[in-house]
Amino acid sequence: MRIRLGWLSAAALAFALPAGAQETVKIGQIEAQTGPNAIYGWMSSQGLPIAVDQINKSGGFKVGDKTYKLDLTSVDTRGDPKEASIQLKKMLENDGIRFVFGPFLSNVFVTIEPYAAQFNGKFLLMGGATRMHDFVGAPGHDFVIRTWNWDAGPKGFGNLMVEQLVKNTGAKKIAMLIQNDQGGKVLADIYTAMFKEKHIDFQLEMFDPGTKDFTAVLAKLAAGKPDVLFPGYGDAAIADIVRQSTEGNFFRKFFLVRGSLGPGLKNKDEIDDYFVYVPKYFEAAEKTDPKIAKFVADYKAYYKRDFPYDQAPLCSSSCYDHVFMLVEAMKKAGSVSDIAKIRQALVSMTYDGLWRISYDEKGEEIINFDVVHMTRGGKISVNSVEAR
Amino acid sequence: MKALLWLPLLALPIVYRGDVVLTICIFSFLLAMAAVSFTLVFGFTGQLSMFHAAAFGLASYVTYLFVSRAHLPFWIALGPAMAMTVLLSLVVGTICFKFKLKAFYFAVVTLAFSELTRLLVLNWNDLTNGTLGLLVLEKPTVWVPGSGVLRIEGTIAWYYLSLAGLILTVGVCWLVLRSWIGRCFAAIRLDEDLAQTLGVDIFRYKLLSFTIANLLAALAGSFYGFYTGYIEPSYLSINQGLDIIAMVLLGGRLSLSGPIVGAFVLTGLPHLIELSGEVRAMLYGVILILSILVMPNGIVGSIAGWRRAA
Amino acid sequence: MLQLVVGQTLNGVIVGTLYGIIALGVTLTFGITGIVNFALGEFMMIGAYATWYLVDHVGLPFPVALVPAVASAALCGLAADQMLFRFTRNNLVNGLLVSIGLISIVEAGALALWTATPKDMSYVLTGALRLGGVSLPKIKLLAFGLLAGVIFLTYAALARTWIGRAAYAFAQNPEAAMLMGVRTDLMQTGVVVYSCALAGFGGALYASLYSLEPAMGGLYILKGVEAAILGGIGSLIGSLVGGVTIGVTEAIGSIYLPNAFRDAYGLVFVIVILLFKPSGLFGNEL
Numbered sequence: 001m002r003i004r005l006g007w008l009s010a011a012a013l014a015f016a017l018p019a020g021a022q023e024t025v026k027i028g029q030i031e032a033q034t035g036p037n038a039i040y041g042w043m044s045s046q047g048l049p050i051a052v053d054q055i056n057k058s059g060g061f062k063v064g065d066k067t068y069k070l071d072l073t074s075v076d077t078r079g080d081p082k083e084a085s086i087q088l089k090k091m092l093e094n095d096g097i098r099f100v101f102g103p104f105l106s107n108v109f110v111t112i113e114p115y116a117a118q119f120n121g122k123f124l125l126m127g128g129a130t131r132m133h134d135f136v137g138a139p140g141h142d143f144v145i146r147t148w149n150w151d152a153g154p155k156g157f158g159n160l161m162v163e164q165l166v167k168n169t170g171a172k173k174i175a176m177l178i179q180n181d182q183g184g185k186v187l188a189d190i191y192t193a194m195f196k197e198k199h200i201d202f203q204l205e206m207f208d209p210g211t212k213d214f215t216a217v218l219a220k221l222a223a224g225k226p227d228v229l230f231p232g233y234g235d236a237a238i239a240d241i242v243r244q245s246t247e248g249n250f251f252r253k254f255f256l257v258r259g260s261l262g263p264g265l266k267n268k269d270e271i272d273d274y275f276v277y278v279p280k281y282f283e284a285a286e287k288t289d290p291k292i293a294k295f296v297a298d299y300k301a302y303y304k305r306d307f308p309y310d311q312a313p314l315c316s317s318s319c320y321d322h323v324f325m326l327v328e329a330m331k332k333a334g335s336v337s338d339i340a341k342i343r344q345a346l347v348s349m350t351y352d353g354l355w356r357i358s359y360d361e362k363g364e365e366i367i368n369f370d371v372v373h374m375t376r377g378g379k380i381s382v383n384s385v386e387a388r
Numbered sequence: 389m390k391a392l393l394w395l396p397l398l399a400l401p402i403v404y405r406g407d408v409v410l411t412i413c414i415f416s417f418l419l420a421m422a423a424v425s426f427t428l429v430f431g432f433t434g435q436l437s438m439f440h441a442a443a444f445g446l447a448s449y450v451t452y453l454f455v456s457r458a459h460l461p462f463w464i465a466l467g468p469a470m471a472m473t474v475l476l477s478l479v480v481g482t483i484c485f486k487f488k489l490k491a492f493y494f495a496v497v498t499l500a501f502s503e504l505t506r507l508l509v510l511n512w513n514d515l516t517n518g519t520l521g522l523l524v525l526e527k528p529t530v531w532v533p534g535s536g537v538l539r540i541e542g543t544i545a546w547y548y549l550s551l552a553g554l555i556l557t558v559g560v561c562w563l564v565l566r567s568w569i570g571r572c573f574a575a576i577r578l579d580e581d582l583a584q585t586l587g588v589d590i591f592r593y594k595l596l597s598f599t600i601a602n603l604l605a606a607l608a609g610s611f612y613g614f615y616t617g618y619i620e621p622s623y624l625s626i627n628q629g630l631d632i633i634a635m636v637l638l639g640g641r642l643s644l645s646g647p648i649v650g651a652f653v654l655t656g657l658p659h660l661i662e663l664s665g666e667v668r669a670m671l672y673g674v675i676l677i678l679s680i681l682v683m684p685n686g687i688v689g690s691i692a693g694w695r696r697a698a
Numbered sequence: 699m700l701q702l703v704v705g706q707t708l709n710g711v712i713v714g715t716l717y718g719i720i721a722l723g724v725t726l727t728f729g730i731t732g733i734v735n736f737a738l739g740e741f742m743m744i745g746a747y748a749t750w751y752l753v754d755h756v757g758l759p760f761p762v763a764l765v766p767a768v769a770s771a772a773l774c775g776l777a778a779d780q781m782l783f784r785f786t787r788n789n790l791v792n793g794l795l796v797s798i799g800l801i802s803i804v805e806a807g808a809l810a811l812w813t814a815t816p817k818d819m820s821y822v823l824t825g826a827l828r829l830g831g832v833s834l835p836k837i838k839l840l841a842f843g844l845l846a847g848v849i850f851l852t853y854a855a856l857a858r859t860w861i862g863r864a865a866y867a868f869a870q871n872p873e874a875a876m877l878m879g880v881r882t883d884l885m886q887t888g889v890v891v892y893s894c895a896l897a898g899f900g901g902a903l904y905a906s907l908y909s910l911e912p913a914m915g916g917l918y919i920l921k922g923v924e925a926a927i928l929g930g931i932g933s934l935i936g937s938l939v940g941g942v943t944i945g946v947t948e949a950i951g952s953i954y955l956p957n958a959f960r961d962a963y964g965l966v967f968v969i970v971i972l973l974f975k976p977s978g979l980f981g982n983e984l
Contacts, residue, residue, distance in 0.1 A: 034669070038813070079521060086411055086412065212914075235815075266821075492734065637795050672802050675799075679802065
């Protein structure tokens with residue numbers, strides 16, 4: 001609330017008050033913090049509050065001659081698009097929030113998109129959903145900023161992953177076992193296209209999310225004698241798939257683009273090769289990068305519990321770094337309300353935080369990442385790839 | 389007299405323009421349509437059908453496909469959706485009722501068919517885009533005297549359309565229940581075997597109840613898909629069915645107003661209470677349990693009971 | 699090809715036995731208390747998480763951890779019976795709603811305690827038996843043996859002991875049983891507790907086989923109900939046969955047909971059987 005005063009009083013006040021009158025910038029977050037798909041929103045909901053807390057504790061940030069603090073409203077969509085649309089409405093219309101982080105879930109994004117598009121130019125939606133790729137940079141969609149990078153395309157990591165796989169194992173045929181949901185379907189589409197292009201043979205089977213016993217379909221895939229298995233996404237399914245593959249003697253080589261090293265390590269004596277794209281291998285990075293070590297320590301101090309190493313890589317999207325980036329963008333633009341200027345500043349910067357982040361001309365993120373290769377017995381080699 | 393209760397709902401958008409509340413009302417009206425139609429077969433005829441969500445979801449797909457591929461207007465496209473619903477109801481209903489499956493088995497078989505339908509929709513990618521769902525950009529249009537043809541877009545328009553749909557659903561159910569058909573339903577609900585000895589063709593009336601309920605659910609589903617602008621296979625899921633059942637049981641299954649109350653409570657409640665997801669889910673469970681143990685006839689039924697006792 | 703079919707049939711039998719123990723719980727509860735306890739999946743989940751916690755965090759060996767895990771599921775079952783199911787005897791619909799409410803509460807509790815991140819218990823028994831190209835993991839064989847054993851023991855106990863005969867008598871004619879001196883209220887509570895214990899036991903074994911999530915119960919109660927119906931409500935051996943049938947049908951179906959429809963194969967089989975024998979494979983005419 002601003003108190004309207006006459007010109008003179010305002011001028012007098014400007015001299016009287018210290019040049020740092022406290023104002024707040026409201027930011028919001030819509031992610032699935034609970035529910036069956038919470039894995040794709042939980043980590044973001046963990047990282048954002050830490051960032052906001054740090055910024056506010058250090059006295060806020062200065063834009064122009066005013067100092068601002070951040071006010072975070074983080075809601076749990078529970079993965080329900082209906083919930084999310086009502087929550088977003090509240091944020092934009094009732095709470096006056098102009099900067100929203102999330103969603104990571106594609107079905108949530110697709111449902112809120114028509115409504116959000118009505119506010120194009122009036123707010124920013126910074127999220128990691130795979131389906132956002134179809135809208136980023138499209139006319140009338142300046143509000144969409146994708147805070148995660150894309151597998152396919154010239155700046156994507158998929159190509160590099162596949163090249164590494166072929167180079168290290170000479171794989172010619174790959175079996176794919178993917179979840180039959182939004183994320184899985186898009187993944188299947190991207191990689192089948194990529195394999196076709198690189199003349200790698202493939203066999204694709206889909207499964208219902210929530211399946212626990214994969215033995216039958218693994219046997220079916222193994223009968224086609226492929227070299228490697230590409231087991232969908234998400235550690236839940238991957239843990240079971242990898243275990244049952246080795247127990248049943250179906251596969252010994254694995255290729256992952258969304259998942260962690262955990263399942264590999266657990267079965268390390270049974271696996272020949274395990275390739276995984278990890279936005280960052282925190283266990284190793286913690287020892288060499290002081291920023292990572294600090295983040296881990298901050299997390300433990302803030303939440304008073306163990307650091308979730310397996311979930312931490314998902315902090316690469318609309319999580320921790322991105323709050324600082326937004327603040328930097330506002331500073332550079334010299335405004336906390338000129339959306340167009342802030343957007344321009346955001347997508348043209350390169351930020352060195354836990355990751356090295358920049359954006360392409362459409363507004364899709366480019367980040368560096370790790371490729372972890374584990375061989376039998378648990379021998380690990382990490383290949384850090386710079387953003388292209 | 390009860391018709392007077394509709395007046396405040398009709399007047400609401402004129403008095404209050406808050407978008408969030410009106411949106412919650414729209415969702416409540418649409419789900420209430422599904423709930424009221426469900427209580428026709430469940431509350432009044434006594435058959436626990438788990439096929440309701442399938443009718444709800446499938447119709448939204450069919451209507452949209454005819455709108456987008458055959459370029460029919462929304463109201464015409466409802467035709468094939470209704471026809472498909474009738475066909476499915478007859479097939480599933482005949483299988484269930486002809487073989488005289490008892491209550492529990494009926495529920496499981498309808499559940500099985502519902503799941504099969506969902507799996508079909510989920511995997512028929514060419515037609516339904518599978519798990520990615522369908523984006524609905526078209527909207528129904530209505531001819532309003534004086535303004536010509538209007539697209540139903542925006543909260544106010546959808547408020548009145550969904551309210552109209554609810555009034556239509558309640559109206560149809562009320563007419564059916566008032567008639568001799570309704571009396572047959574009651575007979576089946578109270579004592580099936582006795583009804584049969586009295587000459588009621590229980591097979592025919594169960595089938596009729598099942599079909600009408602599914603048709604009204606189909607209408608609700610079509611509206612819902614076009615309102616949210618996005619249709620996905622989870623509309624046919626068991627959870628969607630259980631949500632509807634919970635609304636009916638909470639509000640009161642032996643009345644037409646009960647499901648409406650239930651729909652409002654369960655749709656609006658999560659937004660009144662600002663709590664974490666887990667606590668909210670726990671609260672939902674506690675409310676359901678309390679309503680069964682303390683109010684077995686639902687909110688409306690219990691109020692009616694107290695009034696009678698007083 | 700033959701080895702593929704044989705191997706997967708055997709695996710289907712093992713997976714089906716896990717469905718079977720839940721089905722046993724369903725059929726016992728329905729026969730004696732007249733409701734379907736949809737929340738059995740949650741008691742399975744309680745048993746699974748308890749086992750995981752005791753093995754990975756407290757450090758008990760798996761066989762030792764089984765006892766407190768099953769006991770905790772049974773205790774929760776007792777609590778649920780006294781607070782909820784006691785008021786919904788023979789009322790199928792009320793029992794359903796109460797179960798759904800219970801599921802919401804228990805699942806939310808598990809999410810709050812352990813988050814949605816899946817937990818993978820340390821392996822109990824590694825290695826597999828290789829027989830002519832077919833690999834059967836040892837832990838699966840062990841689980842199969844234990845589950846089948848418990849189901850058969852239950853059957854034997856109900857057929858041979860006094861309690862068992864009392865239960866059958868009650869299921870057939872509650873009033874007569876009461877007149878004959880059977881403590882019906884204790885019996886009903888006992889059955890609820892026992893079926894929750896069965897589910898908890900299934901969960902404990904589940905923890906040794908697969909990763910745990912708070913939502914794991916949903917799949918198993920659905921399959922358990924399907925299996926109970928297929929085998930015939932009221933038949934104990936039927937629940938095992940029903941479970942195994944569904945397990946095998948799913949496995950064979952997903953080999954020859956797309957895996958995406960895996961759940962459908964069991965469903966279609968159940969519908970078809972019901973059309974020919976409406977009371978299920980081993981059930982009595984209702």
